[in-house]
Amino acid sequence: MRSTRAKVAVAAAAVPAASAVAVLAPAAPASAHGTMSDPPSRVYVCKDEGPEYPKSDACKAAVAVAGTQAFYDWNEVSLLDAAGRHRQIIPDGQLCSAGRAKYRGLDLQRTDWPAKRITSGPLTITYHATAPHAASNFEYYITREGWDPSQPLRWADLVHLQTFNRQNPTTFTKWTLNIPPRTGRHLIYSIWQRVMGSNEAFYTCSDVDFGGSNGPTTPPTTPPTNPPTNPPTTPPTTPPTTPPESGTWAAGTAYKTGDKVTYNGATYECVQPHTAIAGWEPATTSALWRTA
Amino acid sequence: MRYGALALLAACVLLLVVQCGAVGGSSSTAPAAERGGPGFNATDVMFLQMMVPHQGQGVRLVRLVRRHPVRPEVATLAAAIESTQLTEVKDMAGRLRGWRRPPTAPPHSHASHGGMPETTQTELDALDRTPPDRFERAFLNLLIAHQDDTVQMARMETGGGQDAWTRRLAENVDRSRSAQITRMLAILGSRSPHNPSQK
Numbered sequence: 001m002r003s004t005r006a007k008v009a010v011a012a013a014a015v016p017a018a019s020a021v022a023v024l025a026p027a028a029p030a031s032a033h034g035t036m037s038d039p040p041s042r043v044y045v046c047k048d049e050g051p052e053y054p055k056s057d058a059c060k061a062a063v064a065v066a067g068t069q070a071f072y073d074w075n076e077v078s079l080l081d082a083a084g085r086h087r088q089i090i091p092d093g094q095l096c097s098a099g100r101a102k103y104r105g106l107d108l109q110r111t112d113w114p115a116k117r118i119t120s121g122p123l124t125i126t127y128h129a130t131a132p133h134a135a136s137n138f139e140y141y142i143t144r145e146g147w148d149p150s151q152p153l154r155w156a157d158l159v160h161l162q163t164f165n166r167q168n169p170t171t172f173t174k175w176t177l178n179i180p181p182r183t184g185r186h187l188i189y190s191i192w193q194r195v196m197g198s199n200e201a202f203y204t205c206s207d208v209d210f211g212g213s214n215g216p217t218t219p220p221t222t223p224p225t226n227p228p229t230n231p232p233t234t235p236p237t238t239p240p241t242t243p244p245e246s247g248t249w250a251a252g253t254a255y256k257t258g259d260k261v262t263y264n265g266a267t268y269e270c271v272q273p274h275t276a277i278a279g280w281e282p283a284t285t286s287a288l289w290r291t292a
Numbered sequence: 293m294r295y296g297a298l299a300l301l302a303a304c305v306l307l308l309v310v311q312c313g314a315v316g317g318s319s320s321t322a323p324a325a326e327r328g329g330p331g332f333n334a335t336d337v338m339f340l341q342m343m344v345p346h347q348g349q350g351v352r353l354v355r356l357v358r359r360h361p362v363r364p365e366v367a368t369l370a371a372a373i374e375s376t377q378l379t380e381v382k383d384m385a386g387r388l389r390g391w392r393r394p395p396t397a398p399p400h401s402h403a404s405h406g407g408m409p410e411t412t413q414t415e416l417d418a419l420d421r422t423p424p425d426r427f428e429r430a431f432l433n434l435l436i437a438h439q440d441d442t443v444q445m446a447r448m449e450t451g452g453g454q455d456a457w458t459r460r461l462a463e464n465v466d467r468s469r470s471a472q473i474t475r476m477l478a479i480l481g482s483r484s485p486h487n488p489s490q491k
Contacts, residue, residue, distance in 0.1 A: 052418075067433025072415065073441075081447040101473045102440035199451060251471070274372035275365070277475060279468025287375035 033075040033202060034129030036190055037172070039116035041204035042096060042106045044128070047074035058113040062105030070103045075130050077103050082201035086191055093152030095189065096205035106205060111149050111185060115207035120181040124174055127192070132169040135196040139163045140177055141189040148217035149185045153205070158189055166195070184214030251276045260292055267292040325394050332391060332455040339449035339462060340384045341397040346445065347381040349411045350438055353431075356420055360427045365479060373435075373472065380461070387458065411438045432476045439469040 035041045040048070046059035051071035054060045063071070070077075079089065079098050090099040097103035127138065141158035161177050169192075177188075185207065192202040247262035252275065255261070259270040261282060268282035269292040282289035326341065328334045354370040354377075362370070385395040411434065422430045442465060449462035 067430060067437060069411070069415065069434055069437035073437070076441075078444075079447075080444045081451045083451075100440050100444075101477060102437040272372060272375055273368055275369070275475070277468060277471035279464050279466070279471055280372075280376065284464055285376060285379075287379040288372060 033078060033131050034127060034169075034192070035075055035077060035202065036125065036188070036204040036206045037128035038124075038126040039118065039188060039206040039208050040114075041077075041206045042113060043071060043074045043077055043103070043204075045114050045207075046105075047071045056112070056114050058108065058110050061108055061110065065108065066102070066105035070105055073102070075128075076202075077106070077204065078200055078202045080198070080200045082193065083199035084193060084201075086193075086201065086203075087155050090155075090203070092154040092156075095153045095155065095158075095203065098203040107153075109150050109152060113149075113185075113207040115185055115209040118179060118208045118210065120179045120210070123177050123179045125177055125188070127169060127173045127175075127190070129169045129171055129173065132171060132173075133194050133196075133198070133200075134168045135194070136167050136169060137163065137165045137191075137193045137195055138167055138169075138175070139191040139193070140175075141191075142179065142182070143186045143189075145182055146214075146216070146218035147186060148214060149187075151217075153187065153189075161188075182210045183212040185209050245281070249276065249282055251278050255288075261289075326397055328454070329391055332458065333453065335449060335452040336455040336458045337388070337391065337393050338397065339445060339453060340388050340458060341393070341395065342445050343442075343465075344381055344384050344388070344395045346410065346438075346442060347377045347384070349416075350377050350435075350442070351381075352413075352416055353411055353419075353435060353438060356416065357431060360420075360422075360431070361424050362428045362431065363479075366428060366432065369472070369475065369479075370435075376468070380465070383461070387455075410441075429480065432480050436473050436476050439472050442469045443473075 035044050037044055042058075042062070045056070046054055046062055049055045049059050051063065051068035054063055054071075059071075077096075077098050077100070079100075082089065094104070094107055096106035125140075140161040140163070142161055143153070143157050144159050147157050159180070161179070162175070164175055167173070186209075188206040188208055190202075190204045190206075192204075194200045246264055247266075249261040249263040249268070254273070254275045255270040256273050257270055261268055261270070263282040266283065268289040270288065271290050272288050274280070274288055280288060326334055326337050328337060351374055354374045357367050357370040388395050415434065419427075419430055419434055446462040446466040446469070450459055450466065453459045453462065
């Protein structure tokens with residue numbers, strides 16, 4: 001298996017028209033990462049139920065909204081460039097998906113996500129890491145008393161529980177959290193931030209149930225300390241290389257073959273029908289535009 | 293050929309042993325197939341070597357609309373994605389060739405860097421068997437997931453790459469895939485009678 005793929009790679013390297021070969025080459029299986037297995041995170045629950053035929057209404061809804069792929073890639077609810085900037089790059093309401101469209105089913109505001117029954121006091125938890133990365137920090141949070149599970153989860157809803165720094169996780173790593181008193185349904189939220197060799201961080205939402213109802217829900221008393229004003233773009237050290245635009249080309253416009261536009265002083269002709277989007281500027285997208 | 297396969301296999305084993313060094317570092321422990329060089333580093337090489345097969349999976353995915361019923365806007369978008377990604381993959385493979393690096397990395401070699409998210413043939417086959425009334429939604433959701441993975445790879449490069457050409461490419465990849473996702477979410481929403489983000 002491996003040698004076959006390696007042969008393809010070698011062949012592709014040797015042949016000038018390498019791209020055609022590379023496009024056809026099967027890729028290696030993914031092997032990475034992890035999530036909370038106890039109490040299980042939402043992605044772990046739906047993965048265990050089975051992405052194609054989920055059992056719970058919550059997992060069925062998540063698959064109906066955003067598809068099955070999130071649950072095949074259950075151990076990758078991560079941001080490769082997080083570097084501790086979680087509150088800046090993940091908007092309120094998208095904490096369970098880490099702001100990623102692929103995982104948006106995890107953000108569904110439902111009161112019926114399968115939840116583990118727990119009580120206040122010491123709670124042993126387990127993190128399932130399929131690719132444990134040494135020297136990692138794990139932060140744990142729980143939703144505040146008065147949180148409403150039918151409302152978007154905000155950073156201000158989270159109360160810090162414990163942080164375990166410089167951990168060297170194994171495949172199944174256990175810690176004990178001291179859980180404060182709560183009633184009704186809550187979420188345990190975790191952030192696994194790698195600190196060596198990568199800026200990558202992983203995020204989990206585990207539903208737990210203390211019994212009883214959530215009672216009178218209250219809005220968060222503390223405003224978000226870090227409002228999500230910064231879009232998840234490149235780190236500030238990256239100088240902007242995209243020049244300012246001028247001309248008639250405009251994102252959102254549907255262009256037909258033969259249409260002409262100007263862009264930054266040059267004229268281009270459309271060679272394939274498409275609706276223009278950022279990143280498909282005429283000057284850099286020879287598949288769609290040619291110099292007229 | 294067989295010799296080369298063994299060499300790459302050996303490189304892969306070595307890689308697993310040394311944990312690939314650090315992302316963005318000019319890791320001298322990386323095997324020759326993935327090491328940086330003059331003006332480019334290991335992250336540049338890794339990004340391009342991850343993107344080449346990932347782009348190939350994306351092309352196979354968008355080609356599925358040719359034999360399934362989708363709305364014209366979806367077919368047009370899929371065709372444009374196919375063309376742009378094929379052009380990109382040629383440029384990427386060309387860049388790697390110029391650096392005397394193979395267009396794809398040995399299997400598993402990127403696991404300790406965050407792995408390589410992928411859309412497997414099994415998943416493509418499952419999509420291909422989806423009944424007509426459910427195909428378009430399943431297709432868009434799989435493509436959103438695929439391009440969401442692409443954005444993550446691009447941000448690894450913009451955060452740690454060295455080569456200006458590769459960094460610029462990654463910025464364009466980030467912007468175009470993010471815009472595609474926004475557009476596909478809008479297309480999905482325009483069919484649903486209610487906002488899917490609500491319960």
